[in-house]
Amino acid sequence: MRRWLADAETVLGNHSDRLNAINIFPVADGDTGTNLYHTVRAAATAAADAEGTDVGEVLAAAGQAAMEEAWGNSGTLFAVFLDAFAASLRGHARVSGPLLAAALHRAQIRAWSALSEPVAGTMLSVLEAAADGAARARHDDAPEAGADSNQALAATLDAAVEAAVGAVVDTEAQLGVLARAHVVDAGGVGFLLVLGALRNAVLGNGLGEDVLEGLHGYRIDDPHIHGAQPAAEGVEVMCTLTLTPLDAAGLRQKLDEIGDSVIMSPVGAFDDGAGECRWRVHVHVPDPEAALTLIGTFGTPERIAFTELHAADPTDAGVGDGSTRAV
Known part of the structure; x- marks a missing residue:
């Protein structure tokens, strides 16, 4: 493996x-x-x-x-x-x-x-x-x-x-x-x-x-x-935060309202005592700051990254385009 x-x-x-x-x-x-x-x-x-x-x-x-x-x-x-x-x-x-x-x-x-x-x-x-x-x-x-x-x-x-x-x-x-x-x-x-x-x-x-x-x-x-193809617009936002399943469902619903390409999945197993888990969050939005503010109402986001949704220059190196900004 x-x-x-x-x-x-x-x-x-x-x-x-x-x-x-x-x-x-x-x-x-x-x-x-x-x-x-x-x-x-x-x-x-x-x-x-x-x-x-x-x-x-x-x-x-x-x-x-x-x-x-x-x-x-x-x-x-x-x-x-x-x-x-x-x-x-x-x-x-x-x-x-x-x-x-x-x-x-x-x-x-x-x-x-x-x-x-x-x-x-x-x-x-x-x-x-x-x-x-x-x-x-x-x-x-x-x-x-x-x-x-x-x-x-x-x-x-x-x-x-x-x-x-x-x-x-x-x-x-x-x-x-x-x-x-x-x-x-x-x-x-x-x-x-x-x-x-x-x-x-x-x-x-x-x-x-x-x-x-x-x-x-x-x-x-x-x-x-x-x-x-037509030029892509918006910003891809990714982060990780700790949520209960109920809060995760609520955040997903809110992200669906302001963006698209929403992906949410737990990272590893749930904490049996607290009923919480770290979740990986991914969404495409027109306003990344608004998305982060929304996410912040559910928990403290970590490993935040923004990527502009625009086509990379074909002459750039394929595995090192540097388009992602981590915070």
């Missing part, structure tokens, strides 16, 4: 420019690759530093680091995925086919519920397809191999990746803005790269270049498609 996240960091670093180039939803600000890279890097660093052989504990440390350091929509959704993925693996020193399927299922439910207005044709659809593919594979294993065998794990991984590839292709037809631009969803491709890194770490067989070359808009010689 440590090797998986390290591989994912490398792959996303190599592909950040192309992911940025096709990032036009939910806003055409060309930063999906950058956001995923920085978020996965935080997870990989935490996993490398985590001690022990409990897979769930190592990934929980990585997931919480990703939640605290998440960049953008795509990074926040990846962090939600990883945090939930880890929960199904606690107490295990080895990942099996059934455990992988259960972890993907839990993660896709959590990711869909994290958004106030989840949309098909995005990373969510690719995660859901991967979870469905893994669940089907679990029942197709040869009886003599056993559900906990390496053969079953390989079959589950292959089925998840194959389903994810199909879902990425399908994103183009699921969202009008993607269909008009003849391009697949950047977040969906990013998650596919993460799954490919997982298969490569476990089986030594990642995504083939032919798979990526076949995705509309993703060839290295394709233009930066986001540059031809």
Whole structure:
């Protein structure tokens, strides 16, 4: 699992420019690759530093680091995925086919519920397809191999990746803005790269270049498609704060009234005594100061970051655009 996240960091670093180039939803600000890279890097660093052989504990440390350091929509959704993925693996020193399927299922439910207005044709659809593919594979294993065998794990991984590839292709037809631009969803491709890194770490067989070359808009010689889209407006606000579930629901409702792309998810487990938890909050708003004032009525925000929702210069370095200001 440590090797998986390290591989994912490398792959996303190599592909950040192309992911940025096709990032036009939910806003055409060309930063999906950058956001995923920085978020996965935080997870990989935490996993490398985590001690022990409990897979769930190592990934929980990585997931919480990703939640605290998440960049953008795509990074926040990846962090939600990883945090939930880890929960199904606690107490295990080895990942099996059934455990992988259960972890993907839990993660896709959590990711869909994290958004106030989840949309098909995005990373969510690719995660859901991967979870469905893994669940089907679990029942197709040869009886003599056993559900906990390496053969079953390989079959589950292959089925998840194959389903994810199909879902990425399908994103183009699921969202009008993607269909008009003849391009697949950047977040969906990013998650596919993460799954490919997982298969490569476990089986030594990642995504083939032919798979990526076949995705509309993703060839290295394709233009930066986001540059031809209407300019994005507003500011992305991200922070972490401690809330009860009731207060979290109230804050989500208020953020839905003043902005969009609202994502809220707990970081780790709830405090059984106080009934509170740290929450990662993400929203797009026209006025960031008003959003922070609103958030401040529910608690004290920490790890605050603002990002202007404008397209990055395609000539800038893909993984270091410096557009996020942390406070």
